[in-house]
Amino acid sequence: MSVPASMVSSTASATRITNAPLSLGGVTLRNRLVSAPMERNYCEPNGHMNDVYQEYLLERARAGVALIMTEATYVRADGKGRTHQLGAHDDSCIPGLRRLADALHAEGALVGCELNHGGRTAQTAVSGLPNIAPSPVACEVAGGQVPREMTADEARELAAEYGRAAARCVEAGIDVLSIHAAHGYLIHQFMSPISNHRTDEFGDPVAFLNLVIDEVRAAAPTVTLGMRVSVVEGPDDGLDAETTLAIIERAHLNKLDFLDISAGSYEAGEWIVQSGEWKPGVLADYALRYRKFGLPLGLAGRLNSPEIIEQVLTDGVAEFVSLARALHADPLFATACLADAAEPVRYRPCIACNVCIDNLGDGPVGCTVNPAVGRGRVPVATPTVRPGTSVIVAGAGPAGLTAARELAQAGADVTIVDRGSRIGGNMELAAQMKSTPDFHRFLDWSEEENERLGIRVELGTTLTSEDVAEADPSAVVLATGGEPTPVSIPVAQGAEVMTVQQWLDRVPRVFPSACTVWGSDAVAMQIADYLADRGVEVLVVGADAQIAPESGRRAKILAVPRLEQNPHVRIRLSSTIAAVELGRVLVTGPGGEQDWLDAAGPVLLSQGVQPRVLSHLLPGVTAPVVGAGTLVMTAPATVRNSILSGYDVAQELAATLR
Template sequence: MRDKVFESLKVGNLSIKNRIAMSPMVTNYCGEDGELTDRYIEYIRERARGGPGLIILEAAYVHPTGKGFRNELGIHKDELISDLKKLTEIVHEEGSKIGIQLYHGGRQTSSDVTGQQVVAPSPIPCPVKQEKPKELTKKEIDEIIDAFAKAAERAKKAGFDLVEIHGAHGYLLNQFLSPYSNKRNDEYGGSFKNRKKFPLEVVKNIRKKVGDNYTVTYRLTSEEFVEGGLTINETKNYAQDLVNEGIDLIHVSGGVYETSHKIIQPFFESEGLYVDNALEIKEAINGEIPVMVVGRLKNPEKLENTIAKGIDMVAVGRGFLADPYFPKKMEEGREEDIRKCIGCNQGCIDRLFAGDSITCLGNPLCGQEYKYNTNKTTTPREVMVIGGGPAGMEAARTAAERGHKVKLYEKENKLGGKFSSVIVPPYKDEFDDLNQYLKKQLEKVGVDIKLGTEVDKDLIENNNVDEIIMATGSTPIKPELPGADRKNVVFAEDVLTGRAEVEGNILVVGAGLVGCETAEYLAEKGFDVQVIEALDQIGADVGSIKPLLLANLNKLNVDISKNTSLKEIKENKVIIEKKGKEQIIEDISTVVLAVGYSENKELLEQLKETNINVQLAGDSVYPRKIIDAIHEGFRAAYNIE
């Protein structure tokens, strides 16, 4: 089956060397007017080297009103052609084909980004962006149709092998097609025939502009997952219209901003969730053109099975952020060397929708390729890494990969650190993929691992050490309040790792990520769980998975109270303060503390006495998330000269 993934595929008149495409993903790496940057070019170059058959560049706005992100790629003016041509030449030199996705954000953007009023089929705000758009006039519709066609012409001039029309994810073309967002009463609204008029006119005009021999594909939301939205039955019919208008491949996806977890699926969603929809669409069009599917495709076996079922091509997005070389590694049978996407969305989507540029939790080089020389050092050093958690493992791996001689010391009898608790809550087992990857790579790059060994000044002085990276992590905080030392008071981390047992009804103190996930874990085991949070916000540090996590807690009947602080812990009850009034919660057998962490720096003073250069990484700097730990471990290793 693996050979099938690496067979060539004909799409229109274009021959693609294998069945793996890099899916378009907005990066925020470009200039404010959509121009390319060195950062973006090197990011794409690295992924072209990884062996995909096709790279489709991120959604490129065709008209100023359609720009969705501040530093998004543009193709709205002729001045961008020359730099885009340089990029297509780079990708071709690396052996891949390259396309660009043409899009208009419609109501799923903001005037802060576009600099003008948001536009849409109807003056109905996007529930997420919440900005009332201007209803497009017929003249303005024609202007946008022309903008799509001219953008396609620019793409052809720039050397792109294909253009993909973005008709998915609740953007403008999708907005016209869907009764959820299109409430017009003219020729562009009402019936399905009228609603599909605008997107099909875009397709027709692009085809006229680029000619019959140029490859044009279409990204389609197969379902919107909102009340009154598009379903697979309508989109199957629409797919046949796309075939009739000369589309060469249909790229099947799903979701709109209101159901964004269906667009960029976190670990809560199943892998390959749109494969069945894609098969239905292929059957509906009688296999007349190839069908490609996207959506949580990360494991080689899943890619193989998807192609074996009859899907023509698989699109992988975040998998290329985590490991640009995964197609080559897959083809060579080196699955254990693939750093897989874990569906956390912390480095990519959480950052993107906060207005930042994307990265990857597990791959600190993502988007930083232009900054770092990955050649081996010419001045190898003796490096001691203290701590075998995420920061320490990444620091040791990177330092050894660069050519340094590395010893990694961990006081426990196993590596992993915070991974040991992070992988336990429901749906979080994929974090162990990264944990196991790091462990395996430490072996492969020759790191000398010393388990069950606590470092002190004497140990350092008895070894040849040039550089030290301290990644000693953090310890859970125990608040100073009456009863905190009782036997029925335990830390969330100890519950998750099995070091502490719970019984009876449970109160979790703290509704951040750790507290919420511990409550979820215990509730799924059948415990009656309540959560209190002193702040006025639940899940302040959770990120884009927050709605899904809170929905799951609600299903599990976990009661969460904000603006509520713990005052005292008694035998079988606790005293809390809520809105300035003390209350008693009876029948509480176990209190689980999830109120934060404090950094472990006890060793630092001893290290300073050695006069050896010391760098701190991860929670030993101050407690944060695994993404911070891994990225700091990487940078610390690169700082060694």
């Protein structure tokens, strides 16, 4: 399917749709890249824009994004779902939005707001107000508060609030508005049989949606106006693709200038923010069915490379792409999408770990691979070091790679030393797991950055005090990892007990017919899922009450149900192993009860790691030695925390080497 000629500027490139301008309502986008309305929790508690969030958005505009959609913006105070969410709920929000609009316009970008109300997902603990919804159906994922059912008059008044918020945005200079009718928020709640049990006029799933469209268009008659749609809701008892399409067909589409295609709801978060297990452009086939409405389409969903973006645009799936995680990981992703193929731009890739969405409820949204975002401050570059500075980094895991890159960019001559045969450390092993297939992208990028910055990498080498004395560096960064938490239990002769990492390092890797995973952290989850996927019978025994408690819901939203539903996987939580014999293990349950369980094959330990004593590692070295990553961390041993540690250590060390 080709892109309709009426939607492409006559100056568009004949070969690259991504770079082509696009007429959308009354505005013209300079290209096809839109920063999606991803919630980031960066605003002031009163919903006002601030310098931190404005600078974040400006970075994306400077990188080339055509339209910056801020985020789901609450239209009334009782619809606020995040502590630091952007608001358009009263006139006090207008000055901050106007400053943002002026700043983005100065960078050549357009700016948009997505009008939203949380409905049953907005909890009193956040908004300070009672929550309301179409019907008194709690959203357990959001907190479980039972909302009060709105009266018909209240529904009409709330629809009018969307219009008032739209008028404020227009007064502030906002170019584009989008009505959020997706992701399980209020409008979507009226559409869904899960959350709308009404028998009055608003029992019709399209009634509230059309009222909102009418109110917004009346309040902002000339603004470019669109709507975000979840093409599937997700749960079995929710809206499927056919039913959603039928509802949208009855919407007042004649008052809209575009549709923005997304998917999912709170109860099906895997559709909103997709796992790395799902193919790039996963929503493309769904989007094609919306072409019949004749409106320009935006597309979201695993658009994680310039190639897939150009593909969906060239194939006529959509007129523009809505990018969230890829731009969050690196604004340069936009620059890469727009760059000449003969001169590619490197960008830090999203690895689809979903840490960003999983920490949305905890504070500012961070990023595993981009340690500069979500820190509650405008990022500051690592200080430039004095000429002649040299640094040895021991350890090529995520902490070491990050520290090395930051120090090299600051002007240091950097050498990485690692005893392994490849970079990445345990992250390289994680990249082989079923639930984290995109982890390799960070390591591939790190290799490219090492080459670009002239970082020497010496593999198969263990750094000694003598090596340091001979090299005489300005400083040493130790990022060689923590040590496995020791366990002491009786193990019968002939029984195999080893760490997960030791088993994964075996060459060749031979899969047993059965095994036991002793642990319940994210590593245990990943290895159990990996083995079960290959037909291995798995027994999981872990001390925690849930699997991978250190991971967010979406990071494990596919793996945990797979394990729980697999008939060849047994799970014993709040339990530990007291002894290992050939073919069986003694398990101590939560009440202290013990029983022997059949357990053929090896026992793989995933008991976490603990910091090492830094001063014991390079005795006699006079150069400054600092630790990074799990070697010194007391925080959970996650990739994000390791990268944060490497980044912070590099900035602190560089400040002493100026």
